[in-house]
Amino acid sequence: MLNRLLAIFLFACLAFAGVAVAQADSTVAATVPADTSAAESAEADPGEEAEEVPADTAFQGDPLVKGKTGIRSIDTLPVNEWDIPTKRNSLGLTMLLSLFPGGGQYYTEHYVRGGFITGIELLLVYEVYFNKSWQKDRVLEQAQPFRDTVSMYSKLIRETQDRDSIAYYQGKRNEYANRVREKSDKKMEQEDLRYAENAWLFGLHLYGMMDAFGIWYNNNYRSVELRDMKTALLLGLIPGLGQMYNGEFGKAGLLYMGLIGAAASIRTSQNMVEYYLDRKHFLEKENSSSEELDRVTERVTYYRKNRNQYIWGVALIYLYSLGDAVVDALLSDFDNPTHFALLPTLTGGAQALFTLDF
Structure with missing residues (x-):
C-alpha cells in the first residue's frame, strides 16, 4: 500500500513538473525576446567596440552544476525563509531562554512563532491553574447547601418514630443526596480534564523548546543533501527519530505534544469510565430511579467514546509521523537550486529547466 501511495505521489510530482516546465518555456520565450537591435548595430558598425557585459548579469560557470543556476540573484536567495539565519547563534542562550514560553523563538528573531507559543x-496556564481552581471552588460552594440538607434529613430520620414521616424524610434525603452526587461527578470530571490540559501544556512547552533547538540547528547545520528514505522510515518507527533525522526538530516536538496530550486524555477518559461504572453498579444495587441510572449510563458511553477517539488519534498521529519522515527524506534536497536552471534558447529567448531527483 505504501509503495502504491509513493508511486502515485511521484507520478503527480512528475506531471506537475512537466506542466510547470512547459508553461515556463512558453511564457519566458514570449516575454524575453532576443535583443536584435544590439546585433544589428554590431553588424552595421563592426569597428565599434562592443559594450562590456557586467559581471553580475553574466553566467557564473555551468548552470547545470549542482547548487548553481548561474544567476546571482537566484543563487543568493535564502534556502528556506522559515529558518532565516540570524546573528544570535548561541545554543546555550537559545535553550536557556526557551525555558520561558516562546523565549527561544524571540532570541532567534522568530517573533511570530514565539508570539503564538507565548499566547x-x-x-x-490560566485555564489549568486559575480557571479550573475557581470552578472547583464554585462546585464545592454549590454542593454545600445540598450537603447540609442531607445532614438535616438524616438527623430527622434518626429522631422521628413515625413511619410515614421516616419514608418522607428518606425520599427527600435521597433527592438531595443525588444532587450532591451530581456535583461530585462534575468535580471529578473537572479534575480529570485539568490533568489532561496540564499534559497538553507540558507537551506545548516541550514543542517550544525543541522548535527553538531546531531553529539553532538549521541556522548552523542545515543541509540540502538527499537523505535516505529507508533510514528515515526505520528511525520513524520510534516516534520523533525520523523527524530528527531530517533535521525537523519542531515537527518532532509537535509529534511529542500530540502523543503526550492524547495519552493523558486516554488515561483520564478511562478513569471516568471506571468511576461511572462504579456509580452505575452502586445505583443498581440501591434500586435507584431510572432517571439517575440513565444519566450515569450516558456518561459511561460518553467517556468510552472519548477514550476510543483518542486511541484512534494516537494511531493516526503515529502513522502520519512515518509518512512525514519518508516524504521529508524524499524531498530533503528539494530546496537545492540545482533543480532549477534558466538557459538561453537558439531562437533568442530563454527556457527554464526543472529536475527532480528520486
Missing part, C-alpha cells in the same frame, strides 16, 4: 501557553 497559547499563557491561555493554558
Whole structure:
C-alpha cells in the first residue's frame, strides 16, 4: 500500500513538473525576446567596440552544476525563509531562554512563532491553574447547601418514630443526596480534564523548546543533501527519530505534544469510565430511579467514546509521523537550486529547466 501511495505521489510530482516546465518555456520565450537591435548595430558598425557585459548579469560557470543556476540573484536567495539565519547563534542562550514560553523563538528573531507559543501557553496556564481552581471552588460552594440538607434529613430520620414521616424524610434525603452526587461527578470530571490540559501544556512547552533547538540547528547545520528514505522510515518507527533525522526538530516536538496530550486524555477518559461504572453498579444495587441510572449510563458511553477517539488519534498521529519522515527524506534536497536552471534558447529567448531527483 505504501509503495502504491509513493508511486502515485511521484507520478503527480512528475506531471506537475512537466506542466510547470512547459508553461515556463512558453511564457519566458514570449516575454524575453532576443535583443536584435544590439546585433544589428554590431553588424552595421563592426569597428565599434562592443559594450562590456557586467559581471553580475553574466553566467557564473555551468548552470547545470549542482547548487548553481548561474544567476546571482537566484543563487543568493535564502534556502528556506522559515529558518532565516540570524546573528544570535548561541545554543546555550537559545535553550536557556526557551525555558520561558516562546523565549527561544524571540532570541532567534522568530517573533511570530514565539508570539503564538507565548499566547497559547499563557491561555493554558490560566485555564489549568486559575480557571479550573475557581470552578472547583464554585462546585464545592454549590454542593454545600445540598450537603447540609442531607445532614438535616438524616438527623430527622434518626429522631422521628413515625413511619410515614421516616419514608418522607428518606425520599427527600435521597433527592438531595443525588444532587450532591451530581456535583461530585462534575468535580471529578473537572479534575480529570485539568490533568489532561496540564499534559497538553507540558507537551506545548516541550514543542517550544525543541522548535527553538531546531531553529539553532538549521541556522548552523542545515543541509540540502538527499537523505535516505529507508533510514528515515526505520528511525520513524520510534516516534520523533525520523523527524530528527531530517533535521525537523519542531515537527518532532509537535509529534511529542500530540502523543503526550492524547495519552493523558486516554488515561483520564478511562478513569471516568471506571468511576461511572462504579456509580452505575452502586445505583443498581440501591434500586435507584431510572432517571439517575440513565444519566450515569450516558456518561459511561460518553467517556468510552472519548477514550476510543483518542486511541484512534494516537494511531493516526503515529502513522502520519512515518509518512512525514519518508516524504521529508524524499524531498530533503528539494530546496537545492540545482533543480532549477534558466538557459538561453537558439531562437533568442530563454527556457527554464526543472529536475527532480528520486
